[in-house]
Amino acid sequence: MSNVFANGLEISGKAVDAKTIADFPDVCFTPPENPATPPGVPVPYPSFGMASDTDKGTSAVKIGGKTVNIKNKSYLSKTSGTEAGAAAKKGVVTSKNTGKEYFNSWSNDVKFDGEPVIRMTDLATNNHASPIGNAPPWPHLAQLNVPGIDCESVLADLNLHKHSDKKKACDHSKTGKESEHMLGNALMQNQRGSRAQSIPGFNGSNGYSASTAPCLCMDGPSSDNSTEHGKKTRDQEAFKESLAIKDAKGKPTGRYRQPTAKEAIDAELKSVRENHNQIKNTKPKKKQDEIMECLEAVIYDNLERCSDPKQTKEEIKKTKLRVPGEGDYPAPTTTAPVTSM
Structure with a gap:
C-alpha cells in the first residue's frame, strides 16, 4: 500500500500492490489441436494483472521511487491465468495469451506528468496484443481510502460486482441468488434498458449506468418477502412511503418529496446490513462495521466518478434523487415537491 491517493482512491504504479483480479472471461484456444478442432478448444480463463508489471509510466513524478500508471501511455507488460490457452491461435480476439493490460478509465482531475493517473476501481482490459482487449473491463483494484480497513479483501469476500456481470x-440458475443494486436503480434512472434516462448531474457521456453500478448477490426472488432480495425490496417500498407528503390531517396527498442521496444511501445500506445474511452474521460487530464502511465508500465513489459536472462526496450527499415510481422523471430540486406516478 502506497498511501498516495487521488479522489480518495489509491493510485496505481509499479511500487503499489494493485492488481486486476479474475478478469473473466478471457477466451483462449487450448490444445488439443486436431482435424475436428483445428485451432484448439476455446476455453474461458480468468485473467490477472499486477501493477508491479507497469511499463511506460511516469518519468518525472514517482511513487516509492518507481513509475506510476497514467492515461494513454501506461500498460502492464503481461497478464497471467491464460497460460494453458497455448494453441497456435491463443486468444480468440487478440491471438495472444498472457498479453498486456491496458487501462480504460482514470482520474478526471489529478495528473502526473500532465496525464490523468490510474486509481483503484478504474477499468482495465487484459491480454492485449494491441489496445483492443481479449477480456472485458474489470475494476482495477488497489485500495479504497477508508482509514485502517482493507477494503480490497472485504470486497472480494462479498463478491461485489457490476450488474452487467451478474451471471458470472x-x-x-445454480444458487438462486440475484444481482441487487446496493443503491436502488430507480433512485437514479426512470426505467431500465436502452431508453433509460439518468437524473441530471449524472447523465453525461460517462454518467450513471445500471449495468456498471455496484451490486451484491442476494437470495431471491424479490417477490418473496422471506428472501434477502425480497426483504430489501420491501424496505425500498417502505422508504418511498416515508417520503409521502401529507395534508394537515395527516392524509397522503399522492405527492412525494425527493430524497437526498445521503438519505437514500443510508436507508439502502441499513437494509443491506439487516438482510444480507453473510453481512448480518459477520462477527465481531467491528468487522461488520468495516464491511459497511467499505460498501458506502464504493457507492459514493461510483457516484463521484459518474457525476457531470464533477461533484465531491459532500456535494453528492445533498443531491436530490428520483422518487421511485413508474414513469416519473423529476429533475433534482431543493424546493418543489414531486408527484410519483
Whole structure:
C-alpha cells in the first residue's frame, strides 16, 4: 500500500500492490489441436494483472521511487491465468495469451506528468496484443481510502460486482441468488434498458449506468418477502412511503418529496446490513462495521466518478434523487415537491 491517493482512491504504479483480479472471461484456444478442432478448444480463463508489471509510466513524478500508471501511455507488460490457452491461435480476439493490460478509465482531475493517473476501481482490459482487449473491463483494484480497513479483501469476500456481470457473479440458475443494486436503480434512472434516462448531474457521456453500478448477490426472488432480495425490496417500498407528503390531517396527498442521496444511501445500506445474511452474521460487530464502511465508500465513489459536472462526496450527499415510481422523471430540486406516478 502506497498511501498516495487521488479522489480518495489509491493510485496505481509499479511500487503499489494493485492488481486486476479474475478478469473473466478471457477466451483462449487450448490444445488439443486436431482435424475436428483445428485451432484448439476455446476455453474461458480468468485473467490477472499486477501493477508491479507497469511499463511506460511516469518519468518525472514517482511513487516509492518507481513509475506510476497514467492515461494513454501506461500498460502492464503481461497478464497471467491464460497460460494453458497455448494453441497456435491463443486468444480468440487478440491471438495472444498472457498479453498486456491496458487501462480504460482514470482520474478526471489529478495528473502526473500532465496525464490523468490510474486509481483503484478504474477499468482495465487484459491480454492485449494491441489496445483492443481479449477480456472485458474489470475494476482495477488497489485500495479504497477508508482509514485502517482493507477494503480490497472485504470486497472480494462479498463478491461485489457490476450488474452487467451478474451471471458470472451470482450464477442464479445454480444458487438462486440475484444481482441487487446496493443503491436502488430507480433512485437514479426512470426505467431500465436502452431508453433509460439518468437524473441530471449524472447523465453525461460517462454518467450513471445500471449495468456498471455496484451490486451484491442476494437470495431471491424479490417477490418473496422471506428472501434477502425480497426483504430489501420491501424496505425500498417502505422508504418511498416515508417520503409521502401529507395534508394537515395527516392524509397522503399522492405527492412525494425527493430524497437526498445521503438519505437514500443510508436507508439502502441499513437494509443491506439487516438482510444480507453473510453481512448480518459477520462477527465481531467491528468487522461488520468495516464491511459497511467499505460498501458506502464504493457507492459514493461510483457516484463521484459518474457525476457531470464533477461533484465531491459532500456535494453528492445533498443531491436530490428520483422518487421511485413508474414513469416519473423529476429533475433534482431543493424546493418543489414531486408527484410519483
